[in-house]
Amino acid sequence: MKNFPFSGGPEPALRLCVCVCVCVCVCVSVCADLLPASCGEEMTRGFLQELVDILLGFICKSNQRSSKVLDFHHPHQLKEGLEGFSLDLPDQPETLEQLLVDCRDTLKYGVSTGHPRFFNQLSSGLDVIGVAGEWLTSTANTNMFTYEVSPVFLLIEEVLLKKMRSIVGWADDEGDGLFCPGGTISNLYSILLARYHFYPEVKTRGMGALPRLAMFTSEHSHYSVKKSAAVLGIGTENVVVVKCDERGKIIPAALETSIATAKEKGLVPFYVNATAGTTVYGAFDPLNAIADICHSHTLWMHVDAAWGGGLLMSDRHRMKLQGIERACSVTWNPHKMMGVPLQCSAILVKKRGLLQECNKLGAQYLFQMDKPYDVSYDTGDKSIQCGRHVDVFKLWLMWKAKGSDGFGSQVNKCLENAEYLYDQLQKRTEFELVFKNKPEHSNVCFWYIPPSLRSLPPGSDRDRRLHQVAPRIKGRMMEKGSVLIGYQPLGTKVNFFRCVFSNPATQQEDIDFLLDEICKLGADL
Template identity: 50%
Template sequence: MDYRCAQCNYTYEVAPVFTLMETEIIRTVCQLAGYAEGDGIFAPGGSISNMYGLVLARYHRYPHIKTAGMYGMRPLTLFTSEESHYSFVKAAHWLGLGADNCVHVKTNERGQMCPNDLEVKILQAQKDGSEPFFVNATAGSTVLGAFDDFNATADVCEKYGLWLHVDACLGGAALLSYNNRHLLAGLERSNSFAWNPHKSVGAPLQCSLFLTRERDLLTHCNSIQVNYLFQQDKFYDVSYDTGNKSVQCGRKIDAFKFWLMLKARGYGSFGRLLDHAIDISKVLIKKIEQRGNEHFRLVLDDFEYMNVCFWYIPKVLRGLEETPEWRERLHTVAPKIKERMAYCGTLMLGYTPLKYRGLGNFFRMVFTCFPVLEEGELDFILDEIERLGEECEY
């Protein structure tokens, strides 16, 4: 046998141990999510995991699309928040739904999707002749780390018969938390969700999960007859040939990375590490507030998860009238400091705008389980931003 086969999860016979590891993790995470029965697959990343949700929802609504395609059908419409991940627009393009049929729903001041606007957008799509079929709610938005109200969103989905998917690629780690599990309240009412352990938990890239509460739907949706590989008369239970319910053929043994981490530390240890990361993010917020509004300014008063977003105000901009021109100069600060960070090599911190809110570039600090940061390191981060900030011209 080619040694490379043992590193590929497509049939049980070539990777029996890794197949069982994947099965164990999927079963356990489904239980953590509140899925009485469920199924899932490891995918190359969150974008593909979210695409699995769309494909499954479409098949659930119209199984004939698998063979006959979408010819002659009304446009299928999906809904996701203004602050959701861009992968849904890309998925709409790749799956032939059309990017214009990915409808963005308004968010509140904290970045959470507004269920009332979701219902308005669903009714408008119906009026326009489209067919709503899928709603994505976000657990830990990319920029602000916001968690949508899953119960309120589920109420809307149940009212209109829509599939509810939760993009928990960032925030899914709250499943392991002791003190912050409430962030995922209502997740059990979703039809599917995606989670990237390579984000908050720190598993080696790539390590992404797609889970669904629909027990056999993933297999029915994706499996096709492949007599040379997925023979149905094998001597073992062919449901362990998980490659046929995947969009791939060859698949990395990504489950092994996460399985090994969990066996080494346990679910509980990661829960404590996650709670520490959230706690230390709150410490950073307090330190920013202590340095004063003239030096640093938070984008929000508080954040739900491990993201902290803020502006640094250099000396040349302090004490001036905060006109539109002043704000334009402020929004050049983070990119210039980031450039200095790259040249100095002392710090790596991202920045981003929220253009639809009229917010220009600000720093975005995202904490994770690893590295385990302590309070003194937060002082270094803020001190270094100030030091580098005064070396730049604005």
């Protein structure tokens, strides 16, 4: 036992069995002692087992309300080598023992995005099955380009995409899709495909051969639409930003007007992005009205349901996406509302074959036609990537684990949490809702009004002071590490908190805690 080289873990029972495995090794071990070294098997098992103990400890701790959400340090503090945690890259190997310490420290100084009181991002939670799926994925360590090296994962992608398309409401013989590295890239695909659909010559001749295109998206939509327009050579000023109503939903009449104005200016409209679940308000654009407009002007209709797509899994909430079946393409991120580990985002496309036509280059070192199997399963040439990470297995395993019904219940629970928060905010005078309506998604936006501002009349002075409240509370929150929530201004509205629920671990007590904590941290402001 004295010779055991690794630092201790939390489980005496596990510790013992690991000792049995690696008690043959000497005091200082390095990675060269691991597989593929001959006789490296026991050392490999021992090392990975130690790591797993650390990871299990982290997973359990993330679920404990008494633990911190984060242990904040400024960049300069971490760079200075806090308590011996050095980021530097050495010339010579470090010991396995040191690596395990580094792993512990990395988790210690990070953020527990799975903590029930982490409300900072649309992606939160730490699904155990999803984590298991990722561990397997990284152990399988393969690429999504050909069936030859990813037989199971490519079939899993096919099964998932088909299921997701049927949930969107497309016919069985319709559609195609891909899993992409995040929703922004999925949205980029939708614009790329729309452009190719109307102007296939763009692939060879470029944008120079096309008229000046115009695309449309709401002022509340995600910035990825503009970003993609910049990348694709369309230009951000050719993205027309359409007005929304008080709730953050696009105004169909405003879209009509915008299209007409663009045409008058000589631009050629080709694409409309509708958002199903906006980033800040969680608003759902009126999809049927937008579909009518797209139909009458022969425009590509994309639905960015990166955030709202999860609601399709719930019988109670899926009607909020009515009309999505009329879209030409849909972005849907299971890594958000469905709690799948990062990243997991799908672009679904109604027109079969378009992805392949648009992106195919037929590199002969990968996509040989004389292979001994059905090469239609070599789907890599549909992608704008070459190598593509396996993002499907974790979702598939979670689907097996929960069933469609389980995902539905999970979504329902998150929306119940949002309603609970909404109810509490209405009851408590220290808070003000950003808009009065009941939340449609799990986003709830609100201001905390500190005592010193409560008697101030509305106006620029109050606004100026209120604008500083959320950042100051957030700063204190980070220092304390008790809870984490995001804030931002929007349009003419000064900084407000946005709470989002996508973590099934969150309970009503966590919501009460959040509100009490904000009050505590902001009492003197």
